[in-house]
Amino acid sequence: MARAQLVSMTPDExxxxxxxxxxxxxxxARIIPRDPINDEIASQVTDAATSTAAHYRAVCRAKxxxxxxxxxxxxxxxxxxxxxxxxxxxxxxxxANSKTNRLxxxxxxxxxxxxxxxxxxGPSNGPxxxxxxxxxxxxxxxxxxxxxxxxxxxxxxxxxxxxxxxxSEALIFANRPDTTVVGVSHVPTGL
Numbered sequence: 001m002a003r004a005q006l007v008s009m010t011p012d013e014x015x016x017x018x019x020x021x022x023x024x025x026x027x028x029a030r031i032i033p034r035d036p037i038n039d040e041i042a043s044q045v046t047d048a049a050t051s052t053a054a055h056y057r058a059v060c061r062a063k064x065x066x067x068x069x070x071x072x073x074x075x076x077x078x079x080x081x082x083x084x085x086x087x088x089x090x091x092x093x094x095x096a097n098s099k100t101n102r103l104x105x106x107x108x109x110x111x112x113x114x115x116x117x118x119x120x121x122g123p124s125n126g127p128x129x130x131x132x133x134x135x136x137x138x139x140x141x142x143x144x145x146x147x148x149x150x151x152x153x154x155x156x157x158x159x160x161x162x163x164x165x166x167x168s169e170a171l172i173f174a175n176r177p178d179t180t181v182v183g184v185s186h187v188p189t190g191l
Contacts, residue, residue: 009113011060018053021106025049025082028103038094045085051078069118076114083107
């Protein structure tokens with residue numbers, strides 16, 4: 001999928017896509033072989049995927065840029081966790097790569113889309129400065145410090161997204177059949 005297409009999804013399209021991802025994971029979890037360990041992993045992957053959809057719905061209701069980034073960061077963490085559980089299921093031999101690969105790729109694409117979304121202004125908030133606002137009166141110094149700390153947290157999350165995108169691009173490059181990459185040990189076999 002082209003990068004321009006990833007960035008141009010509307011919030012409603014992304015809501016539908018995250019919900020479809022959650023439903024697909026629920027259906028997949030039903031075919032995981034039953035035993036106590038697999039049941040726990042199935043529960044974890046289902047929780048993460050459904051939380052992705054729930055977090056993104058909350059993103060669409062954000063009232064400020066900080067709230068937008070906070071909720072979007074939650075969605076990014078959850079979809080990335082979904083990918084982790086899918087990798088574990090594949091690498092442990094619990095599920096065949098042919099069963100997890102499509103879902104893993106969708107989790108990866110959603111992570112990229114959500115990270116790209118974090119770099120754009122929040123819904124109907126318009127462009128915002130990255131500098132924290134300065135409190136205008138003496139009584140709000142505590143609130144000002146909280147705003148500065150929140151902005152630092154937002155900036156750190158954006159930085160984490162940027163690092164994830166770079167590492168994810170390296171993984172995709174590493175998986176091209178015409179390339180060889182040394183030292184990438186955490187890539188699931190066949191992905």
